[in-house]
Amino acid sequence: MSSRILPMYEPRLHTYNVYAALFSIIAKDESYLPWFYSNFISIGINTCDDTLYFTDHFTFFEYGEGLTSCPWLEVYKPPHKTIYSQYSFNIKDAVTSYLNQNKYIWLYLDQFYIPQSAHYQKMHKEHSVLVYGYDDGASVFYIADNLDNGKFITTEISCRQLIKAWESDICEHFRRLFRVLNSKQGEYTLSTAHLRDQIEGYLSSKPMNQGIYWDQIPVDGPHAYVQNIQYWIFGHEVYSYIQRLIKQVKVMNGPKVLDVRIPHLLWEHKKCMIERIHYLNLGMHDLVSEYEKVVNHSLTIRNLTIKYNITKNDRILDEIDTRISEVVHTEDIVLRKLAELL
Template sequence: MASRILPVAKPFLRGYVHHAIAFSIIDLSSESDNHWFASNFIQLRCPHDLPSNRHSTLDFYHETFYAAYDDQFTIQTIHKNVIAHYNGGVIRFLIDTLEADGYTELMVNESYIPGTSTYMKDDFTHNIFIYGYDQEASVFYGKFVKDGVFTEAQILFEALQEAYARTNGQAVWVNHSKVYTRLHNPITFDSTRFYGFLSDYVKSRSCYRDNKMYVFGLDIYDKVIEYFGLLQEGRAESDIRVLHSLWEHKQSMRYKIKFLQEAGLLDPGADTVHRLEELEGDAFKLRALHLRSFFSPDQGLYAKIIRRTGELREKEAEVYESMLSRR
């Protein structure tokens, strides 16, 4: 009987499922992939209502939602009605996609998927990742988010078919799944792009799209501080993704600038990587403080997070301003 499992990696970015899926395919093991990563994932943005709206996100920012991945994949967005008319339905569609070396981000109702946080509970339509199948065992190999962790899973054909049929919700994205096909074109570091994003980050602006709905770059710290002020007052819900995203940004910047320095592609300054490691550690400690507050809410913890977040902004600005002055 047929089976196929496409290669996957532990995702470098995993705070949001769209990044976790993409970085399960990109493992940053090649020089080309590192050149690509070094040229992207530098700028941040969030909506003005981040402090009060838990549907708002603090995330990396590029020209469009998937622009950073243009050199890595072809991404096809496929409406549920198209898959419904596919000969053999969603099961055959997924198998044929895998046989063509395609990964699928599939919208399903997770309350019908064993092992998910909402299994046999409330309806919850969300995206899962499919990277393999075994026809004899009638299972797909995939990943889904469970309790904030991108978790490996084996999903029976029958369960997946039911979960796919039971998707619901008014949002347009509920009806769309995506197929990722890996590209293998050589990619070189784009220093103009790197410094452009870094300059925008420091100046809290976007040269690509001036959207008054969003805050960019270092100014996102104001919204993070405002969010924890609301938490301190009991007027907001705890969401670890805010500080997790901030930490992933520091982790990413340390990783790529260290790579660029070691590859001789960038001279950031003698102690810059060390200072970036400190920023990464500071952001990780902030994340840990917030996690602690989940178990023992304490206004003192929130006050400490607010103070240290402001300090992190100041330290980060100094590092990047120094780098830009050396260009």
């Protein structure tokens, strides 16, 4: 009997499992921080599904030819023929073979077969999962995903459950996104000019139409729309779009609910920014105290969103809208000062 459990480190971001998985793999020490603080600055919302991301979201390991924007990560994309002919009905051997080489696996599983999922034995729903270990003796695999009410956790599932979750018909089109991930020693030099351009682009809502993600040929299948730039809104214009979504919820008939992931990512965005200011040793310019207001407002917006989904009190929507306007106003002032100092 054999086993292998790969290291998992505390992730810096949690809103989506793609962020948490990335940092769980690379955050062994702080050597990656220059890269981290040089990126994760702009945000974008896809108007097809109203999902908010850092604009770095799809540049790690899922799309294109397996390239990655992270210097601390190696990505291998097996050929489609290999995935569909060799892995489709032999996933256990494929995964354990990669794990024995100290490589993580990113693949899509049907949450109907994952006991920790809210969809377990209720609804078939595909979702990406990081596999970081196995134990033949216990007949289990170790996985990580946002399974605890959206919180990223590590857990285990039986070998039989993983096989069923992988072979489920609902995952057919997503098997092509099978990736092999390997941590490596990276190198990155922080550029203040790059930082300034990123911040100014965020404030001016500049479209992110270049880079490792946008320059690649769009994937086919159910995720193709995410690489069509006409469906995206970027930077500070995102907030106006979110306010329109809130107004739509207020007037709609039937079940009313706000997507908590949107304010949660905005809060993480603000936390990253204030960490960035500290990292650049610019706290003495009164930027921190001013930007803390933005962080606190963003946390309040996140908490009010949760409260609204419970109470359905429309007055909470008005308060969220007001606080979003305050975030935009204050952040614009502080980040313009920051850009001038860079």
